[in-house]
Amino acid sequence: MTELDFFQLLKQEVLLAYQKQYPYFKGNWKSFSSQDIQNLIELVEEKTRQSISEKWIYTHLKAEINSKLPRKDMLDILSQFSGFSGWDEFVFTNKEITVGKKESQSKKRKKYFIGVGLLVVLIVTIVFLAYPEKKPIQKLQLKNEFTNETIQAKEVKAYTIEDNKKVEIPIRNSEIEVAVKDENTKIVIQSPYYKKQEVKVNKASDKTEILLQPDDYAMMLKAFMKSDIKDWETRKIQLNKILSDNLEVIVMLKNDLGAEYFNKNEFSEKLVIPTESVKRMQILEIKNDNEGKIEFIRIKQ
Structure with a gap:
């Protein structure tokens, strides 16, 4: 494998590391949004104490084909973010994996499918036991606080906060539907045109609207x-x-x-x-x- 091949592998490792913090992201570099880029920049700075620019991400990570290998200091930053000491360790480790993979591919494949099957059974059992009842749904309409007009879905984003992570809520016809837990469920509304708002709802809440104050x-x-x-x-x-x-x-x-x-x-x-x-x-x-x-x-x- 060439160094550019290893760089493609590193790009996939970066995505995997990003998904550990944002598990709801299931896309690839092509679908990596501007918000995802901002999230990645913050995560890299937090984990490596070093910075990576938005322009660099567009040039080297979002590109489908890389004709030239980036600078080694940037490769070291991404390798550290992915759990390695640097680019040299990442290349060495993946060379070893490539050699061993050819020798044990068949055995690993069997173990993989057996493991996945057992994991699926375990997850289904846990979900069934932990959530035997369907959670109540709370419907909330998004409106402009001053005009009382409904807000277009394309102008806002809504999230719930679960285990300190954002989980996006679909918006249909200016309305969001939230599965309410026993304890208070926190909803975060963000928009370039309206001030950020956090709202708590629960089973006993009679709230039917969220009024957003325009900027x-x-x-x-x-x-x-x-x-x-x-x-x-x-x-x-x-x-x-x-x-x-x-x-x-x-x-x-x-x-x-x-x-x-x-x-x-x-x-x-x-x-x-x-x-x-x-x-x-x-x-x-x-x-x-x-x-x-x-x-x-x-x-x-």
Whole structure:
């Protein structure tokens, strides 16, 4: 095997290590979302005390084919995150595994299927014994606190917190359905346009709505992007008031082609003219500075 082959193996090991912390992620690098990338960056820093950039992940990890091996210091970071002392140990270990695999593949396959079968039986038995009754379902509708209008599913995300891990809840027709446990179940609602909210519900709760408070500047930005305002000078003045001078904008390109970066001036110039491409943009994430101005925006085309 070549070093590039071992790098492909390392990419899979990184995904496995990521799934240990986020077990609900079942995809691959192609389906690795912008939120997954932020989660991975935080996990790498926490485990290795070293940093890895978002741009590097797009260039080397999300790429289906790697024509050149990354720098060894980055390979060492990913190897440490995957449970090895560094890149050298990772390559050595996998060379040994490759040789041994050819000699014992048949025996391992039999043991694997026997083990999986026993594990499935064990899991089914545990689930049956631990959850003999169906959990009650609580339906909650998401609404704008000020207008009392329902909120579009594409503008929000909902999670429950189980064992300090986020489990995403599907949103249908502006409504979420939560399986309520005996104790309080915590729901987290996040959106680039609304302030984050945590709600506790239980079997006795009569709550039917979750009212989200909109972020004024985020709503104004959304209006700028979707409207047909022709007075570009006024639009530019208003944008200057809500955007931080240190603004950073990441625009995720279609077909997984990477991302574009804009500063405040570049992004403002793009927004002052209401083109169809601007109207099609979807805001994924917004962060504000201490004064409340928008300092970071992530957008999907």
